[in-house]
Amino acid sequence: MNTTVQLVAAWGAYEEKHPGCSIEDFCRYYLLHQQQQKPADTGKLTGGLQPATPEATLMKVMGRIMRLHGLYSRLSLEDAGIGQFEEFALMNNILQRKNPRKSEVIYATIYELSTGTDLLNRLREKGYITEVPDPADRRSKRVKMTAKGEKTLQHAYKRMGQLVKMMLRDMDTEEVQLCIQLLKHVEIKFSERWPEDKGRSFDEIYTSVMSE
Structure with missing residues (x-):
């Protein structure tokens, strides 16, 4: 097959699977795909028996x-005064949503x-957030960051940035x-x-998703 035709066919197949992708996305995919023509060496994966399908292997790896991200998050956030990644995620979301x-x-x-309610209660007890009445619905509560919470979160951002760099250190930006x-x-x-x-x-969810 002509090289140009082969490349166009590969681009068409990729674009069909990933609507809205850019040429840059395809180029990254194509170059990495060429580097990985050999079957994946699943024997190097850790954690017991290996799944029977590539899809299951991917989900296991993720x-x-x-x-592991959760475990290292706990260590990285200790000096920030945050007990676990879930607390950080809630605080970050509260700050973004006001x-x-x-x-x-x-x-x-x-x-x-x-689970979320328990975590929010824990953050409130630490003085990182406060609850206020919802003016649109008195039965509901809204949450907002305190000055103490915002200061804590700024330190946590630095720590989480370090964690991301550490865990993905061996991956190129393109990957x-x-x-x-x-x-x-x-x-x-x-x-x-x-x-x-x-x-x-x-079963209802599975049938719905698979019928799309």
Whole structure:
């Protein structure tokens, strides 16, 4: 096959799978793909038996990375006065949203209502956030950062920046950008679905997703 035709065909196949992608995204993907023609050496993965499919292997790798991220987050945030990454995520979301409802910030950070409520209570007890009545609905509460919370969060930003650099130190910027391009659609799709899927059975969710 003519090289130009082969390249155009590869671009078309990539664009079909990733609508809205740029030429730069495709070039990063294509160059990395050429470097990885050999089958992945899954024997080097850690953590027991290896999944039977590439999809399951990817989910396992992402899951283990996020668990390790949580463990290292706890260490990095100790001197900031934050106990775990979940607290940092809630504080960051509250600051960005200004004075959100408690339920809004919990769902935005993808936590269960009970878990998120416990975490917010912990942050309130530490003096990092405060609750205020919702003027639009007296039955609801809104949360806002305190001066102490904002100061703590600024230190936490520095620590989390160091953590990201440490964990992804062996990846080139192009590789990181390619991962974002390939995975962002999964994050967007299921983040949008989650609020409606919470009360449904897995079978209902599976049938809905697979019929799209």
